[in-house]
Amino acid sequence: MxxxxxxxxxxxxxxxxxxxxxxxxxxxxxxxxxxxxxxxxxxxxxxxxxxxxxxxxxxxxxxxxxxxxKEYKNRTNSNPDIPAVIVVLGGGITDFNGIESPHITSYSRLVATTRLYNEVRKRQQSCTILVSGKGNSTITSEAVLFRKALMAMGIPDSDIIEEDRSENTYQNAKYSSAILQKQKPSHVYLVTSGFHLKRALLLFETFGITGVPYPSDYIxxxxxxxxxxxxxxxxxxxxxxxxxxxxxxxxxxxxxxxxxxxxx
Known part of the structure; x- marks a missing residue:
């Protein structure tokens, strides 16, 4: 069926x-x-x-x-609750002449994640970032590429967790929720593009995670x-x-x- x-x-x-x-x-x-x-x-x-x-x-x-x-347009203006785990969803991998990098749609998500992380750390509170995604590559996962990009933006490697099995939003929610349920954070921020948030939030709720929407961009x-x-x-x-x-x-x-x- x-x-x-x-x-x-x-x-x-x-x-x-x-x-x-x-x-x-x-x-x-x-x-x-x-x-x-x-x-x-x-x-x-x-x-x-x-x-x-x-x-x-x-x-x-x-x-x-x-x-x-529309319902997410003012979400990035509010002060974040703490302690928190930030879940950032991958947006694909681009392979150009053998050089792999996050897809162009992913960079706004990386910037938004870094901004949110810094807002939490300004209060001298702990914050962990969960990067979720395997992507379409057989060589390097989105999670690995995201981790490298976030570290280049000044985020410590010790504050980053990888979920590198998921190949779609359903699996993002499924595998990330298993990690989050073990950590039991007070708040889970879900960072992705605005047009993608509604479906992503629904799928995370399916696996018992009520995410706080944090749009990285709008189209x-x-x-x-x-x-x-x-x-x-x-x-x-x-x-x-x-x-x-x-x-x-x-x-x-x-x-x-x-x-x-x-x-x-």
Whole structure:
């Protein structure tokens, strides 16, 4: 049963790619045209235009960005509670000519983590950073790369813990929660991109960890007269997150999120 639901949600995530969605609508329009169903051709053509305009001009992106990020927009302005463990989620690895480094989306997370850590340490209180992520590399994990980057920013190696098995947000939550439950910190700060926070928090709660959201960055689209690739790309990111959030809620209702092989 779980495999069936995995396939269904994967299908919706594929449809969250505007290019795929537009191609699918065009194929449907051609089929209707061959069958000489003029009314259906007109409707599908209108839908295609609405999709291109709604996504490419930034309208849908504005709505999804607001839904995903609005409640976290002032989180970085408050004073942190202590003692604390900061969990920072990886954002991927870039391999350029054999040189591996954190993906560009990861650097804002590293900066936000360092800022939060320094705020806690200013009060002369202990603070531990848990870096979570294996990433897509078979050589160096995200956790190792994050650790090196954080140390370069002045954070002591003794204050950094690695979780280097997780390959997705579900596993970030699963493996990190096992470490956190042993440490029993008073507060757990979850550092990741604003558009990713809602789903990440839900998954950590699934494993018994109530995280304090700490957004590292935000994304948004721009309202434009003509459709552009920027709006298409960022809207796609956010639509996939919305599908992922729906998947978490649905799987939690069925008890499927406790599965070892579940992928996010």
């Amino acid at each position: 779980k495999t069936v639901w995995d396939t269904i949600f994967l299908f919706f995530k594929v449809l969250a790619e505007p290019f795929v969605l537009c191609v699918l609508i065009m194929i449907i329009t051609v089929i209707f045209n061959k069958k000489k169903k003029k009314r259906a051709v007109t409707i599908s053509s209108i839908v295609l235009v609405l999709v291109i305009v709604g996504i490419g001009n930034g309208f849908l992106g504005k709505i999804t960005a607001n839904y995903l990020q 948004n689209t721009r309202l434009t007269v003509f459709p552009n690739s920027y709006n298409f790309a960022f809207t796609s990111f956010m639509l996939k997150e919305i599908v992922g959030i729906a998947q978490v809620h649905f799987y939690n209702s069925l008890g499927l999120n406790k599965s070892e092989k579940q992928v996010r």
